[in-house]
Amino acid sequence: MPQGSNASRRSESSRRAILAATEELCRESGYRRLTIEAIAARAGVGKTTIYRWWPSKGAVVLELLDEAAVVGTAPPDTGDLAADLRSLLTEVIELSTPQDSAPGVGLVAEALQDPELGRELRERLIEPRIATFKQRLRRAQDTGELSPDADLDVALDLLYGPLYHRLALHLGMPDRAHLDALITHVLRALTPPPEHPPTP
Amino acid sequence: MPQGSNASRRSESSRRAILAATEELCRESGYRRLTIEAIAARAGVGKTTIYRWWPSKGAVVLELLDEAAVVGTAPPDTGDLAADLRSLLTEVIELSTPQDSAPGVGLVAEALQDPELGRELRERLIEPRIATFKQRLRRAQDTGELSPDADLDVALDLLYGPLYHRLALHLGMPDRAHLDALITHVLRALTPPPEHPPTP
Amino acid sequence: MPQGSNASRRSESSRRAILAATEELCRESGYRRLTIEAIAARAGVGKTTIYRWWPSKGAVVLELLDEAAVVGTAPPDTGDLAADLRSLLTEVIELSTPQDSAPGVGLVAEALQDPELGRELRERLIEPRIATFKQRLRRAQDTGELSPDADLDVALDLLYGPLYHRLALHLGMPDRAHLDALITHVLRALTPPPEHPPTP
Amino acid sequence: MPQGSNASRRSESSRRAILAATEELCRESGYRRLTIEAIAARAGVGKTTIYRWWPSKGAVVLELLDEAAVVGTAPPDTGDLAADLRSLLTEVIELSTPQDSAPGVGLVAEALQDPELGRELRERLIEPRIATFKQRLRRAQDTGELSPDADLDVALDLLYGPLYHRLALHLGMPDRAHLDALITHVLRALTPPPEHPPTP
DNA sequence: TACTAATCGAGACGGTACGTCGCGTCTTACG
DNA sequence: CGTAAGACGCGACGTACCGTCTCGATTAGTA
Numbered sequence: 001m002p003q004g005s006n007a008s009r010r011s012e013s014s015r016r017a018i019l020a021a022t023e024e025l026c027r028e029s030g031y032r033r034l035t036i037e038a039i040a041a042r043a044g045v046g047k048t049t050i051y052r053w054w055p056s057k058g059a060v061v062l063e064l065l066d067e068a069a070v071v072g073t074a075p076p077d078t079g080d081l082a083a084d085l086r087s088l089l090t091e092v093i094e095l096s097t098p099q100d101s102a103p104g105v106g107l108v109a110e111a112l113q114d115p116e117l118g119r120e121l122r123e124r125l126i127e128p129r130i131a132t133f134k135q136r137l138r139r140a141q142d143t144g145e146l147s148p149d150a151d152l153d154v155a156l157d158l159l160y161g162p163l164y165h166r167l168a169l170h171l172g173m174p175d176r177a178h179l180d181a182l183i184t185h186v187l188r189a190l191t192p193p194p195e196h197p198p199t200p
Numbered sequence: 201m202p203q204g205s206n207a208s209r210r211s212e213s214s215r216r217a218i219l220a221a222t223e224e225l226c227r228e229s230g231y232r233r234l235t236i237e238a239i240a241a242r243a244g245v246g247k248t249t250i251y252r253w254w255p256s257k258g259a260v261v262l263e264l265l266d267e268a269a270v271v272g273t274a275p276p277d278t279g280d281l282a283a284d285l286r287s288l289l290t291e292v293i294e295l296s297t298p299q300d301s302a303p304g305v306g307l308v309a310e311a312l313q314d315p316e317l318g319r320e321l322r323e324r325l326i327e328p329r330i331a332t333f334k335q336r337l338r339r340a341q342d343t344g345e346l347s348p349d350a351d352l353d354v355a356l357d358l359l360y361g362p363l364y365h366r367l368a369l370h371l372g373m374p375d376r377a378h379l380d381a382l383i384t385h386v387l388r389a390l391t392p393p394p395e396h397p398p399t400p
Numbered sequence: 401m402p403q404g405s406n407a408s409r410r411s412e413s414s415r416r417a418i419l420a421a422t423e424e425l426c427r428e429s430g431y432r433r434l435t436i437e438a439i440a441a442r443a444g445v446g447k448t449t450i451y452r453w454w455p456s457k458g459a460v461v462l463e464l465l466d467e468a469a470v471v472g473t474a475p476p477d478t479g480d481l482a483a484d485l486r487s488l489l490t491e492v493i494e495l496s497t498p499q500d501s502a503p504g505v506g507l508v509a510e511a512l513q514d515p516e517l518g519r520e521l522r523e524r525l526i527e528p529r530i531a532t533f534k535q536r537l538r539r540a541q542d543t544g545e546l547s548p549d550a551d552l553d554v555a556l557d558l559l560y561g562p563l564y565h566r567l568a569l570h571l572g573m574p575d576r577a578h579l580d581a582l583i584t585h586v587l588r589a590l591t592p593p594p595e596h597p598p599t600p
Numbered sequence: 601m602p603q604g605s606n607a608s609r610r611s612e613s614s615r616r617a618i619l620a621a622t623e624e625l626c627r628e629s630g631y632r633r634l635t636i637e638a639i640a641a642r643a644g645v646g647k648t649t650i651y652r653w654w655p656s657k658g659a660v661v662l663e664l665l666d667e668a669a670v671v672g673t674a675p676p677d678t679g680d681l682a683a684d685l686r687s688l689l690t691e692v693i694e695l696s697t698p699q700d701s702a703p704g705v706g707l708v709a710e711a712l713q714d715p716e717l718g719r720e721l722r723e724r725l726i727e728p729r730i731a732t733f734k735q736r737l738r739r740a741q742d743t744g745e746l747s748p749d750a751d752l753d754v755a756l757d758l759l760y761g762p763l764y765h766r767l768a769l770h771l772g773m774p775d776r777a778h779l780d781a782l783i784t785h786v787l788r789a790l791t792p793p794p795e796h797p798p799t800p
Numbered sequence: 801t802a803c804t805a806a807t808c809g810a811g812a813c814g815g816t817a818c819g820t821c822g823c824g825t826c827t828t829a830c831g
Numbered sequence: 832c833g834t835a836a837g838a839c840g841c842g843a844c845g846t847a848c849c850g851t852c853t854c855g856a857t858t859a860g861t862a
Contacts, residue, residue: 009812009854032313037843046814051845105312108368112309113232118370126369154381157374161361168308168364169326170318174357181354185389209833237822246835251824409828409838432713437817446840451819508768509712512705513632518770526769554781557774561761564768568708569726570718574757581754585789609806609859637848646809651850 010053017043018050019064022057023103031061031106058110058117061103065095066124075136081145082183085159088133089183092163093173105167130156150190158186210253217243218250219264222257223303231261231306258310258317261303265295266324275336281345282383285359288333289383292363293373305367330356350390358386410453417443418450419464422457423503431461431506458510458517461503465495466524475536481545482583485559488533489583492563493573505567530556550590558586610653617643618650619664622657623703631661631706658710658717661703665695666724675736681745682783685759688733689783692763693773705767730756750790758786 021042025034036057040047054060076084095104111118137155140146162182166173174182221242225234236257240247254260276284295304311318337355340346362382366373374382421442425434436457440447454460476484495504511518537555540546562582566573574582621642625634636657640647654660676684695704711718737755740746762782766773774782 009810011813011853014813035843036845040814044814046812046816047845048815048847049813052812109309109312111370112305112312112368113230115370122369122371151381154378154385157362157365157378157382158358158385161363161365162357163361164364164368165357165361168312168368169322170311170315171322178354178357181351182357185354185358186385189385189389211834214834235822236824240835244835246833246837247824248826248836249834252833409836411827411839414839430713435817436819440840444840446838446842447819448821448841449839452838505712509709511770512709512712512768513630515770522769522771551781554778554785557762557765557778557782558758558785561763561765562757563761564764565757565761568712568764568768569722570711570715571722578754578757581751582757585754585758585786589785589789609808611808611858614808635848636850640809644809646807646811647850648810648852649808652807 011049014043014045014049015053018045018060019067021045022060022064023068026061026064026102026106027099030102031109034061034106036060056110056114056117058107058114059120061107062117062120062124065103065107069125075132075139077136077139081136081140082180082187084136085133085183085187086179088129088136089159089163089179092129092160093179096163096167096173108164108167133159146187146190155186155190158189159183211249214243214245214249215253218245218260219267221245222260222264226261226264226302226306227299230302231309234261234306236260256314256317258307258314259320261307262317262320262324265303265307269325275332275339277336277339281336281340282380282387284336285333285383285387286379288329288336289359289363289379292329292360293379296363296367296373308364308367333359346387346390355386355390358389359383411449414443414445414449415453418445418460419467421445422460422464423468426461426464426502426506430502431509434461434506436460456510456514456517458507458514459520461507462517462520462524465503465507469525475532475539477536477539481536481540482580482587484536485533485583485587486579488529488536489559489563489579492529492560493579496563496567496573508564508567533559546587546590555586555590558589559583611649614643614645614649615653618645618660619667621645622660622664626661626664626702626706627699630702631709634661634706636660656714656717658707658714659720661707662717662720662724665703665707669725675732675739677736677739681736681740682780682787684736685733685783685787686779688729688736689759689763689779692729692760693779696763696767696773708767733759746787746790755786755790758789759783 018039021039022034025038025042034057036047036050039045039057039060040050050060054063076087078084094100107117107121111121133156134152137146137150137152141148141150159182162174165171218239221239222234225238225242234257236247236250239245239257239260240250250260254263276287278284294300307317307321311321333356334352337346337350337352341348341350359382362374365371418439421439422434425438425442434457436447436450439445439457439460440450450460454463476487478484494500507517507521511521533556534552537546537550537552541548541550559582562574565571618639621639622634625638625642634657636647636650639645639657639660640650650660654663676687678684694700707717707721711721733756734752737746737750737752741748741750759782762774765771
């Protein structure tokens with residue numbers, strides 16, 4: 001593909017330096033104290049260069065997380081549905097755990113107040129994971145593990161909801177036992193007792 | 201409570217003016233653009249007076265919401281458990297709906313990044329509602345509507361979780377049908393099929 | 401006049417620090433490289449404090465020169481008109497000589513491009529000196545040294561003009577001999593050969 | 601001049617576009633707001649092209665004025681010395697009058713602070729005019745209109761000085777009457793009353 | 801006529817300073 | 832004393848231009 005003259009003049013090395021500096025500073029002082037000014041200084045880059053390519057510090061952090069995330073587009077499928085769901089949920093839990101938390105939580109907090117950032121966050125980080133999640137559940141429907149008319153959006157709310165609930169309220173992420181309890185409850189609710197369908 | 205001579209010389213009229221100004225400004229420009237500086241100006245109050253009594257703008261807004269909320273400490277009990285749960289959840293949904301959302305959502309966002317504010321938010325706004333919620337569920341256990349060993353913390357996660365989930369992801373609050381689906385699912389999961397207990 | 405409550409809250413110590421820093425920086429690096437940012441840093445003062453009280457760096461420098469100038473409002477009068485004029489002109493020449501030149505020349509340069517600054521410069525620094533100059537010439541008219549209908553504005557142009565001429569063209573200030581030549585010429589032109597008046 | 605193969609590959613059309621853009625922008629927004637960046641944009645030219653051929657915006661403007669000026673190298677000589685001087689002075693006055701003033705005044709202002717630009721300005725714009733001026737005066741000495749030992753440098757100062765004086769002080773250029781008064785005075789001072797020479 | 805190197809347009813880049821905003825503290829005068 | 836008013840030191844903001852630096856794409860003189 002001869003994209004030739006269409007090539008952006010953007011400096012890849014600056015881009016990398018900016019993301020690296022962002023990651024360092026976030027780790028050192030947290031999302032809150034993160035500053036475009038400081039990123040530029042640490043990265044050895046003009047502020048302009050940051051503003052040229054990102055609209056806000058949130059967008060920089062978003063790209064950082066986006067790069068960091070190894071997106072396995074195919075859902076895990078060990079044959080054990082509960083285990084697979086647990087591993088999907090665990091990925092999110094780990095993104096919200098202290099040492100790495102700064103960028104993730106800060107980003108969610110900022111996105112709450114900034115619709116445009118929220119949209120980006122949803123499109124680039126969240127929706128792919130939702131898709132993966134639903135893909136796994138759909139497969140479970142195919143194998144008859146789940147009721148074929150189970151409402152997958154409800155399942156999504158029920159399984160991911162608690163994580164955000166606890167995040168927002170500083171309640172600490174659910175431990176292994178609690179997580180298993182959640183999954184068990186939800187699967188039970190979605191598993192077809194043949195005679196009455198889940199939603200009236 | 202004979203606090204007598206100990207009575208604070210704090211000016212109640214300033215306090216009210218501050219909260220009123222906060223409410224107006226929040227409504228006009230949103231939590232994000234809210235500023236201690238602007239509150240003081242609008243309220244005709246010195247900045248010192250605000251800083252003397254509140255540690256941050258979040259704390260002011262928290263007090264505003266705290267005053268606004270009519271906390272029915274006793275849970276609703278119409279005899280219809282699903283309906284009662286729906287009305288409890290609806291209160292929170294309304295706090296997160298556009299016109300009034302600014303203070304509520306902004307506060308949650310800020311609390312995500314400010315542990316102290318998070319603690320205050322939890323203690324003064326959240327926990328009373330959690331208590332009310334659990335109280336109603338416990339009554340349902342007493343009447344046999346719910347399994348006596350149902351895990352109420354899990355129920356809490358399952359019912360409130362989705363709201364925060366959707367809040368954080370700008371997904372829009374669940375509509376009436378979805379909400380009912382949620383409640384139905386959760387109640388089904390908590391209702392005892394006598395042979396296997398909810399947690400393994 | 402008990403101006404009491406009317407007293408400005410302005411910090412005199414900051415004002416002095418700002419002027420001192422300005423003077424130092426001007427001496428060290430010249431008017432051109434002088435920067436509000438640097439003044440603030442050197443003075444240990446917020447930039448806001450400078451912008452609050454002065455509209456531009458030119459205004460700060462103007463105030464600096466204004467304070468530095470010992471304005472003898474009464475003109476010198478040794479009885480020797482030429483000598484008195486020479487001493488008046490010398491004051492201006494010294495303000496435009498290298499070591500002290502930075503502020504003075506820079507200010508004139510900036511005022512050339514900034515009408516508001518030009519007005520201030522004129523009112524606060526220039527016009528008092530013009531008044532003094534004219535006062536001395538008027539006294540010379542009283543004593544008959546000068547023609548009573550000599551045009552003092554023309555005299556002003558003729559005597560001060562060359563200084564600005566040379567300043568603008570980097571020609572160097574007139575030396576003692578040239579200055580005396582100038583004064584001699586001008587006085588001769590203003591001294592009445594009784595029959596024909598100076599202006600037609 | 602066999603510069604032959606050495607011929608510059610410089611683009612004349614770019615040069616003209618740059619000068620034209622400079623002239624327009626100067627007229628529209630004044631020398632002060634003039635910017636290399638803006639010149640390049642308006643001229644449809646890369647910034648590099650400007651920096652390759654001129655060291656500063658002052659140099660561009662200088663070239664602009666240099667081209668615009670129709671330098672009559674031979675002084676006017678109508679036989680009426682006062683009239684000839686007036687027409688020489690008028691050329692400078694017009695260069696400093698509002699509509700065209702921007703480039704001229706700005707250039708002088710900048711040159712005050714930039715010795716290199718000052719030198720260029722002097723050599724290319726000023727000195728030719730001084731030469732012309734002196735040439736005319738010398739001719740007047742030949743015809744006996746002026747004292748043969750009149751100091752032409754003093755004459756220069758006395759006649760051009762007031763213009764810069766007024767320019768620097770935003771005093772407005774001398775009107776016709778004042779200009780005539782100046783010329784009259786100066787000529788009187790330089791005309792030989794046979795018994796006492798002009799300088800003591 | 802084709803080659804080849806200087807020049808061109810475009811504009812990203814690392815910087816410096818700008819002028820503004822809001823912070824949280826401090827100072828002053830009043831009630 | 833608490834208060835209204837607001838100046839203060841500070842830090843970050845987002846912008847404007849600077850002068851330098853790649854990038855192909857002309858383009859003009861030479862081979």
